[in-house]
Amino acid sequence: xxxxxxxxxxxxxxxxxxxxxxxxxxxxxxxxxxxxxxxxxxxxxxxxxxxxxxxxxxxxxxxxxxxxxxxxxxxxxxxxxxxxxxxxxxxxxxxxxxxxxxxxxxxxxxxxxxxxxxxxxxxxxxxxxxxxxxxxxxxxxxxxxxxxxxxxxxxxxxxxxxxxxxxxxxxxxxxxxxxxxxxxxxxxxxxxxxxxxxxxxxxxxxxxxxxxxxxxxxxxxxxxxxxxxxxxxxxxxxxxx
Ligand code: IPE
Ligand code: IPE
Ligand code: MG
Numbered sequence: 001x002x003x004x005x006x007x008x009x010x011x012x013x014x015x016x017x018x019x020x021x022x023x024x025x026x027x028x029x030x031x032x033x034x035x036x037x038x039x040x041x042x043x044x045x046x047x048x049x050x051x052x053x054x055x056x057x058x059x060x061x062x063x064x065x066x067x068x069x070x071x072x073x074x075x076x077x078x079x080x081x082x083x084x085x086x087x088x089x090x091x092x093x094x095x096x097x098x099x100x101x102x103x104x105x106x107x108x109x110x111x112x113x114x115x116x117x118x119x120x121x122x123x124x125x126x127x128x129x130x131x132x133x134x135x136x137x138x139x140x141x142x143x144x145x146x147x148x149x150x151x152x153x154x155x156x157x158x159x160x161x162x163x164x165x166x167x168x169x170x171x172x173x174x175x176x177x178x179x180x181x182x183x184x185x186x187x188x189x190x191x192x193x194x195x196x197x198x199x200x201x202x203x204x205x206x207x208x209x210x211x212x213x214x215x216x217x218x219x220x221x222x223x224x225x226x227x228x229x230x231x232x233x234x235x236x237x238x239x240x241x
Contacts, residue, residue, distance in 0.1 A: 010054030011229045014222075015182040015205070016046070017061045017197055020189025020213030033077040038215040040085050047098060049219040050130050053226050057131045057179060061197050065105070065139030079113060082136065086116045090123060097129030103175035104138030105146065133179060140199035147173035176201055184229050188214045206232055 018039060025035030043060065050058050063078060093100060102117050109117075117136070151173045154160035160169070171177060181201045187193075190211040194202070208225045210217075233240065 011184040011206075011226055012055065013057035013059070013180050013182045013184070014050070014055050014226075015059040015061070015185045015198055015202070017185070017187040017195060018042075018214040018217075019187060019191055019195075021215055023189065024213035024215045032074055033081075035213075035215055036078055036081055040081055042215060042217055043085070044089065044092070045218050046222060047093070047130065047132060048096065049222055053223065055130070055226070057133070057182075059103075059133040059135060059176075059179070059182060059198070061135045061138065061195075063104075063136050063138070064196055065137060065142045066196065068108075079110060083113055083116060086120050090120055093120070093124055093132070094127070097127045098124060099127040099131050100124045101131070101133045101178070102136050103133055103143070104136045105142055106137065109137055131179070133176070135197070138175070139196040140194075141196060143175050144170075144200060147175075170200070174200065181205065184208060184225070186210065186225055188212050188217050204234070204236055206234065 021035035021039040022032040023035075024038070025032050028034075047058065050056075062082065067078070068075060100120050102121065106114050106117065147170055151160065151170060155162050155165075176198070179201075181203070182198060182205045184207075185194075185198065185202050185205045186208045188210055190209065192209045198205075206229055208228065210221060210225065212221050
């Protein structure tokens with residue numbers, strides 16, 4: 001096990017855009033779903049590593065609101081993989097003290113998957129070692145529009161006085177209401193875009209883009225990125241003296 005690096009300022013909340021499964025598989029002459037399968041296995045290693053580096057919140061982008069545009073067979077394969085992941089990982093997540101939450105719009109998801117997601121959240125609700133949030137059918141624009149609709153309803157009913165609205169008023173309506181903002185957003189696979197992930201929450205996050213495809217991502221690459229994060233100066237708009 002790698003030693004804790006206490007000299008680096010820890011990234012308490014790390015969010016990862018797990019990208020590159022398809023290209024990883026293609027490079028091996030395998031179907032895209034094979035890449036997703038191996039990618040799902042890397043989640044366990046990264047979850048296990050986080051507490052060793054002082055990461056208390058890990059948020060993983062698993063399926064975007066735009067990913068429905070893919071071939072029906074790939075979408076169905078991914079949905080089956082999510083069910084399989086919950087089935088095979090629940091006991092281990094409970095043992096490791098991981099609290100699991102899901103963000104995104106669950107309504108379009110298959111009822112069996114929705115039930116399993118709810119059960120996993122309940123089974124891990126009292127865990128505190130690591131907060132794992134899985135973004136499934138998540139899109140930041142979708143999240144923001146759902147949040148704005150609920151906020152508008154509260155303004156209309158008088159529950160939320162219009163005069164009190166400020167930059168933080170939206171926060172409690174977001175899917176991430178119970179989570180701190182990410183300190184660090186990592187995207188694998190060499191793409192340098194956000195692809196509709198945590199737009200509001202990442203306003204002051206640091207970004208790291210690594211060429212490593214997600215099925216090759218593991219503890220060592222995470223450690224390298226976290227060490228680099230520790231040497232960055234975050235200013236939050238101020239001038240540091
Ligand atoms: C990320 O890998 C997984 C999901 C988006 C579900 P991709 O499937 O996007 O892999 P590439 O980008 O095509 O290589
Ligand atoms: C972002 O990856 C979504 C997830 C990792 C779940 P995509 O592969 O869907 O993003 P684009 O299409 O390259 O922007
Ligand atoms: Mg991709």
